Amino acid sequence: MPRSAEQTRKRILDGAYTLFRRHGYSRVSMDDIAAKASFTKRTLYHHFKSKDQLLADVLACQQELALQAFKTFGDRLSGSPEAIVEGMFRELAVWADRPRWAGSGFTRLVIELADLPGHPARLIARRHKARLERCLGELLERSGVRRAGELARAIWLLSEGAISLILVHGDQGYSAAAANAAMTLVRSHLDKHQKAVRAAGNGSVNWR
Amino acid sequence: MPRSAEQTRKRILDGAYTLFRRHGYSRVSMDDIAAKASFTKRTLYHHFKSKDQLLADVLACQQELALQAFKTFGDRLSGSPEAIVEGMFRELAVWADRPRWAGSGFTRLVIELADLPGHPARLIARRHKARLERCLGELLERSGVRRAGELARAIWLLSEGAISLILVHGDQGYSAAAANAAMTLVRSHLDKHQKAVRAAGNGSVNWR
DNA sequence: CAAAGTATACTCATTAGTGAATTTACAGGG
DNA sequence: CCCTGTAAATTCACTAATGAGTATACTTTG
Structure with a gap:
């Protein structure tokens, strides 16, 4: 061999x-x-076996790394929900600012294959996104926010939207806009009075 | 001839x-x-002249129709910001529920060409999205909301995010989640106490 | 008839995928 | 310690299909 x-x-x-x-x-x-x-x-x-299978294997392999990256990222964040959200979008901004950034690999590929619902790669990407959303939900849950799952989904929507629009316009401003909106949502999910907007570490892993 | x-x-x-x-x-x-x-x-x-040019012409042509559709849509809505948002996301849900729905043509194509920033089609799609966002901003402005531009952008982010995630998961639930989040944002942009959540017409024009 | 519009029948490059030969690493016999 | 058989790993050279784009001839209408 x-x-x-x-x-x-x-x-x-x-x-x-x-x-x-x-x-x-x-x-x-x-x-x-x-x-x-x-x-x-x-x-x-x-x-x-084939190009399609290779794509599926690529995503499956990447999924492991990405999930790990997200968990590491989660651990780095301090417990406050504001910090989590701020960290998320700051990282997005850093990530999207790279020279030839072309969006989230997973999202991009799923969208390209949008008309092929049976494609193996789609199943993997789908599971990946779902798992990340769940992770975010748990992170928020632990941070003591109400209806964490709902909030996680809303934040996830903003994040995906930001990826699309940054790509369309080449304008990182959308990441800040998403962060602001997310912060507003977080506040609306907080029990009465909680604050503490601590910062979080940066880094440029990309788990989307 | x-x-x-x-x-x-x-x-x-x-x-x-x-x-x-x-x-x-x-x-x-x-x-x-x-x-x-x-x-x-x-x-x-x-x-x-070429396939690329054809794509550009296709989008340019479609842009006119889509813009018109959005304006008609805007006119149909009653003035309250809640109604605008509710109408937007209801329409998204209807649209995304069609048999072989494959996302927004504009977004989809831009993402497919994400690594070709000079492509003529991208410029058109970009202008299109920007114009729509501005239209939404004006609509909200007229509805008496504070910082309408900021709100419009946030709602737009949610809408694009919903398109992506509905596509990824094949789950229209994301449109409802986006609507909820948007509604929360709207309320946070309202001066003190305004209400009135009137319904709006439906229809299935697609201006994204 | 003239000129725009449409069709036939190509070129040439690229692509997913394959058949068969060739190289390499290591197991075990001398 | 070398030699050699063998099976996995890799390559070479190919096919058949498809794609963008074109030279040229034909058709229709003013």
């Missing part, structure tokens, strides 16, 4: 993720991916 | 819009579009 299969697989998955995320699905060819990972296309087909 | 050029152009634009909206850009071929409009591909190239 010239190389450990595991290593090769990983190199392919990594390269493919980068390309898919940056250029979408259709516009990335198997040859592109092969070139990126410095293998022949035939090798890709040795490790992955 | 076998047919009026204008008529042919329109038939092509209509068919192309349907296809692009449903399947995205890359996965629709010029042959598909030609077939849809019952012309030969060569005819398309007689009327449009």
Whole structure:
């Protein structure tokens, strides 16, 4: 065995993720991916059954990392709901400010495949988003907010909306607008009087 | 001249819009579009310089209709900000409930072309979204809400987020969640005590 | 008849996917 | 310690289909 299969697989998955995320699905060819990972296309087909399956595997693999990143992110935040929200949107702003940022890989790919509800990649992306939303809900729950699930969903909506609109307009201002709106919502979910708007760590993991 | 050029152009634009909206850009071929409009591909190239230009023209044409639809929609609404918001999200729910709904054509296409900031279609989509947001702002302004522009942007974020998440999960519940959040935001933008939550007409124009 | 409009029949590049040969790493016999 | 068989890993060279875009001839209408 010239190389450990595991290593090769990983190199392919990594390269493919980068390309898919940056250029979408259709516009990335198997040859592109092969070139990126410095293998022949035939090798890709040795490790992955088809392009669609490769995409699914890429997302499945990325999902693990992203979920971990989000949990780490959650741990870094102090307990106040304001801090959680502020941290979330600050991170979004940092993330979206990167040179050739092209949105959330998961969202982007699902939207590209919007008319193919049976595509394996969609199922994975869907589960991923649902899990993240639940995580946020738990985080908020622990922070002592009322109807945390409802709030989490609203914040998630703002976050996805911000991703779309930043992409459309190339204007990071939408992230600040989303943060403001989210803060208003948080306050409306607070029992009477709670405050404490502590800051949170930054970093540029991307778990969307 | 076998047919009026204008008529042919329109038939092509209509068919192309349907296809692009449903399947995205890359996965629709010029042959598909030609077939849809019952012309030969060569005819398309007689009327449009390239596929990219066709897309741009499609969006430009659709933009007019969509803007008009939104204005009509705005006129139908009674003046209270709650009614405006409720109407918006009810319409979204109806729209997203259609059989093979695949999101907002504009958003979808911009996201697909996220890595091509210079693409002519992006400029048009961008202007379109900006104009709609401004329209919503004016609508809210007239309804007597404070900081209408800020509110409009927040609502717009929720709306775009809902489109994304409905697409991801196939769950129209996100539209209701967005509506609730929007309503909370509206209330926080109301001067002291205003109410009146009148209903508005429905219909299924899609101006996103 | 003239000119715009439409069709036939291509070109050339690219793409997902494959058949068959070739290389490599390691197991076990000498 | 080397040699060698073997199976996995990788490559080369290909197919068949599809895509954007075009040269040219035909058709329709004013």
